[in-house]
Amino acid sequence: MAAPWLVGLEASLAEDAGEDSLATALVVIAAMAGQDVYVDEDERHGAVRRALLLLTAGGDPSRGLDLNGRAVTGLAEELRNADRQLVLEAGVKDLRLQTAGLPHVSEAMRALAEAPDIAWRAYACSLLAEELGEE
Secondary structure: OOOHHHHHHHHHHHHOOOHHHHHHHHHHHHHHHOOOOOOOHHHHHHHHHHHHHHHHHOOOOOOOOOOOOHHHHHHHHHHOOHHHHHHHHHHHHHHHOOOOOOHHHHHHHHHHHHOHHHHHHHHHHHHHHHHHHHO
């Protein structure tokens, strides 16, 4: 049986299958899949602050995040290492097992599983979004 948040995400994607909804779903899934990714608090804080500077330099920081934008890709590159990537991939694999019967979420999970680079950027985006939400 799927977790309630997955069922809610499925309903949201079924309602609005637009590009923005899919990107948001990828970030949410990557955040959940990456719960066991360890990043030292000081390292994370510094990297996120540098990404926020890139975001601000690009214009209005409240305009939304782009998985291919400089802030997200910069943060992803700075924090990525083989161990962290493997932990995220394992988290995606574990979550994928819970998506039976949820076609929209299953498709998003498949996309993350088949594109580890996108999964990592989505995870980095979730860190940046979390920081923006706290401010």
